[in-house]
Amino acid sequence: MKTNNVFFTAILMASSFLITVGSYAQDRKGPPRGGGHNPEQTKTLEEIGGYKIGDVATDFKLKNVNGNMFSLSDIKNAKGYIVVFTCNECPFAKMYENRLIALHNEYAPKGYSVIAINPNVSESNQNESYGAMQKRAKEKGFTFVYLADEGQKIAPQYGAVRTPHVFILDKERKVQYIGTIDDNARSAEDVKVKYVENAIKALEKDEKPNPSFTKAIGCPVKLAYN
Secondary structure (H helix, E strand, O other), X not given: OHHHHHHHHHHHHHHHHHHHHHHHHHHOOOOOOOOEOOOOOOOOHHHHOXXXXXXXXXXXXXXXXXXXXXXXXXXXXXXXXXXXXOOOOXXXXXXXXXXXXXXXXXXXXXXXXXXXXXXXXXXXXXXXXXXXXXXXXXXXXXXXXXXXXXXXXXXXXXXXXXXXXEEEEEOOOEEEEEEOOOOEOOOHHHOOXXXXXXXXXXXXXXXXXXXXXXXXXXXXXXXXXX
């Protein structure tokens, strides 16, 4: 009987440990331990909400970190737009900052500018305040606009649920790609598939991006609709 008790106690302890580890893995903020991630989306766009592939995105007017208001229509002769929902604090967002700068520097001259939008901006959170956005943009040397989605009006329209979450629009503002930037959040050097770049290259050839929809990997957007 004593042996059985010890056996069952060991099983309970092991089960408790696995549950704790599993819970930690789900709650842990940051890229996967192995670096790479699976871009296969398990939810449909209907389940996520927001824009679907082919929808025409409405223009907006948001405050940029330079103090001026910005709209998509401010970019003259645009061939498309790389709209990225991101923020200051998320580890994923931080790891992609340099890649966003590189994307903008390479593709803005070709007509595809990066438009970064912070859906988590809040004056009650000093790390995500408008002032903190200005500081972050200056520290990192952002070459693209960094906009404050004050009142959280734009992210729900798009269906942005992660930071970062990318929406590529064509020149008519039709949504052509939704999802992740590439397949390795932790290491730019180990990226095997550049989804955003591939989508832009497809549009440059007047082709449809394939895939057009991947799973955005990042921290949940801090919005009531999530």
